[in-house]
Amino acid sequence: xxxxxxxxQDIHLTLGGGGPLLNxxxxxxxxxxxxxxVGRNGSGKxxxxxxxxGLQPAFEGKRFMQPGATIRYLAQEPDFAAFNTVLEYVEAxxxxxxxxxxxxxxxxxxxxxGDEHPSRLSGGESRRAMLVRALAPAPDLxxxxxxxxxxxxxxxxxxxxxLASMRSGxxxxxxxxxxxxxxxxxxxxxxxxxxxxxxxxxxxxEAWRDExxxxxxxxxxxxxxxxxxxxxxxxxxxxxxxxxxxxxxxELASLRAQKREHxxxxxxxxxxxxxxxxxxxxxxxxxxxxxxxxxxxxxxDFSTRIVRGDRVGIIGPNGAGKxxxxxxxxxxxxxxxxxxxLGTNIAEVTLDQAxxxxxxxxxxxxxxxxxxxxxxxxxxxxRHVIGYMKDFLxxxxxxxxxxxxxxxxxxxxxxxxxxxxRPSNLMVxxxxxxxxxxxxxxxxxxxxxxxxGTVLLVSHDRDFLDRVVTSTIAFEGDGRWxxxxxxxxxxxxxxxxxxxxxxxxxxxxxxxxxxxxSPPAKAAARKMSFKDRxxxxxxxxxxxxxxxxxxxxxxxxxxASVFTRDPKRFDQALAGxxxxxxxxxxxxxxxxxxxxxxxxxxx
Numbered sequence: 001x002x003x004x005x006x007x008x009q010d011i012h013l014t015l016g017g018g019g020p021l022l023n024x025x026x027x028x029x030x031x032x033x034x035x036x037x038v039g040r041n042g043s044g045k046x047x048x049x050x051x052x053x054g055l056q057p058a059f060e061g062k063r064f065m066q067p068g069a070t071i072r073y074l075a076q077e078p079d080f081a082a083f084n085t086v087l088e089y090v091e092a093x094x095x096x097x098x099x100x101x102x103x104x105x106x107x108x109x110x111x112x113x114g115d116e117h118p119s120r121l122s123g124g125e126s127r128r129a130m131l132v133r134a135l136a137p138a139p140d141l142x143x144x145x146x147x148x149x150x151x152x153x154x155x156x157x158x159x160x161x162x163l164a165s166m167r168s169g170x171x172x173x174x175x176x177x178x179x180x181x182x183x184x185x186x187x188x189x190x191x192x193x194x195x196x197x198x199x200x201x202x203x204x205x206e207a208w209r210d211e212x213x214x215x216x217x218x219x220x221x222x223x224x225x226x227x228x229x230x231x232x233x234x235x236x237x238x239x240x241x242x243x244x245x246x247x248x249x250x251e252l253a254s255l256r257a258q259k260r261e262h263x264x265x266x267x268x269x270x271x272x273x274x275x276x277x278x279x280x281x282x283x284x285x286x287x288x289x290x291x292x293x294x295x296x297x298x299x300x301d302f303s304t305r306i307v308r309g310d311r312v313g314i315i316g317p318n319g320a321g322k323x324x325x326x327x328x329x330x331x332x333x334x335x336x337x338x339x340x341x342l343g344t345n346i347a348e349v350t351l352d353q354a355x356x357x358x359x360x361x362x363x364x365x366x367x368x369x370x371x372x373x374x375x376x377x378x379x380x381x382x383r384h385v386i387g388y389m390k391d392f393l394x395x396x397x398x399x400x401x402x403x404x405x406x407x408x409x410x411x412x413x414x415x416x417x418x419x420x421x422r423p424s425n426l427m428v429x430x431x432x433x434x435x436x437x438x439x440x441x442x443x444x445x446x447x448x449x450x451x452x453g454t455v456l457l458v459s460h461d462r463d464f465l466d467r468v469v470t471s472t473i474a475f476e477g478d479g480r481w482x483x484x485x486x487x488x489x490x491x492x493x494x495x496x497x498x499x500x501x502x503x504x505x506x507x508x509x510x511x512x513x514x515x516x517x518s519p520p521a522k523a524a525a526r527k528m529s530f531k532d533r534x535x536x537x538x539x540x541x542x543x544x545x546x547x548x549x550x551x552x553x554x555x556x557x558x559x560a561s562v563f564t565r566d567p568k569r570f571d572q573a574l575a576g577x578x579x580x581x582x583x584x585x586x587x588x589x590x591x592x593x594x595x596x597x598x599x600x601x602x603x
Contacts (some may be wrong), residue, residue: 034170283426
């Protein structure tokens with residue numbers, strides 16, 4: 001059996017005055033292995049990857065790197081300080097025997113010339129330059145920490161294709177489920193300082209994790225039962241056999257210490273949106289809106305109707321105009337032509353991508369309370385700031401921690417805490433998934449599913465879009481935006497062609513990987529109206545609610561004594577049942593018509 005490229009054993013590390021961050025962690029990577037490293041925010045994933053790359057020492061443990069093997073590490077933040085151009089930065093990562101042509105070719109694929117000055121790069125351009133530097137040498141081992149951050153969908157798909165074509169061993173940290181499912185063949189779970197490994201794809205992660213936690217809970221229960229038996233013996237079964245008694249007393253002390261030192265799993269974030277009174281039925285109506293900047297049209301003749309309860313996703317390459325479109329739909333930016341009408345009684349809350357609304361010099365407590373006292377106003381109800389912090393997995397001692405020293409995941413949770421405390425009926429979310437761990441993403445998805453208001457979402461997370469949105473507004477090039485029913489996968493199916501970067505996306509900085517194909521004009525012209533698509537999405541839930549209402553009325557009528565005891569209630573139940581039956585019949589007929597229309601159009 002060939003030795004691993006990298007092996008780390010019994011890694012221990014403690015930061016600050018808290019408990020151990022890594023407490024015997026292990027990881028081993030062989031040639032060509034594809035491993036995803038998963039765990040909660042703050043569990044030490046990035047730290048373990050830095051130790052693997054040789055950039056940070058551990059307190060204890062062994063690290064073995066196969067002699068002659070090459071390794072490249074992609075950090076979350078770039079360091080361009082010593083370079084005047086992107087090409088200099090990329091070429092500095094090449095080894096003596098590496099082909100410089102590959103660096104030039106990859107730069108061209110990600111729409112960079114190499115002549116750009118690093119200080120003038122956008123977040124997406126910086127990330128693409130970092131990826132080229134890591135991938136160009138085709139190393140034996142790639143360590144990638146959140147490689148999809150700041151990347152748009154064409155760039156993410158380019159990266160997936162590039163990784164699939166390489167022979168490198170890969171260790172990947174990412175919150176992008178679709179990326180993890182595409183790349184990984186094994187899972188290393190870092191939990192409470194210890195690693196657990198299973199050779200399965202990421203699609204099996206959650207089921208395996210739940211199995212491990214259930215087994216741990218059973219073992220802890222058995223430990224408690226064993227301690228109870230030994231304590232019972234201590235009270236009633238002590239005999240004159242001194243040696244045996246001393247041994248059992250020592251064993252009991254050891255069992256108690258084992259239970260005392262047990263670290264339970266990290267709790268879950270408590271995500272609950274503070275909802276205000278409902279908005280009007282129509283939230284935003286755009287009619288033929290267009291917008292241009294410096295002679296370039298970013299939105300051309302776009303129309304849509306957003307009604308209460310819609311979850312609308314907006315996708316497109318970086319620089320295509322997603323934020324501009326979002327601002328026009330919410331009335332922040334006026335269109336050059338066309339008109340946007342906003343509904344009544346709208347209470348909006350915004351989560352911005354750059355976390356720009358967070359003051360880096362403020363403490364966590366000041367950010368949540370607005371600098372006034374120790375109370376947080378959550379949905380109009382006062383709560384102590386420490387209790388509210390715990391809902392988002394912050395420790396009490398972090399109350400005086402400066403925002404500037406929080407990790408990316410912690411800043412993401414803090415933004416959620418600030419946003420969800422404000423009463424709203426319209427959520428505007430710009431890349432809300434950045435830096436959040438998978439468990440928090442699941443809870444955010446569930447919260448949005450239960451939210452009674454309207455959601456406008458800009459995201460490059462394909463899985464999150466599929467799980468959350470009811471319609472998708474996609475960039476089609478040359479300032480054109482088209483709305484499709486359903487999430488990202490539904491949008492691809494309705495386009496009828498494999499997703500690929502558009503020509504306009506290349507001009508705006510998206511990587512070039514495959515030739516683009518535009519959806520047929522005929523299909524675009526024949527697509528269902530927004531009202532029809534929305535009805536098709538919402539009618540099943542409406543029919544289910546009507547069936548439940550009929551069951552409630554029927555339960556009243558089934559009571560033989562209700563007519564004599566409460567004639568008025570009987571009449572109300574009878575009228576309600578008839579009304580619900582009529583509404584259900586109409587809803588079923590409407591849904592059948594729309595479903596037949598969808599099938600006829602091949603939507």
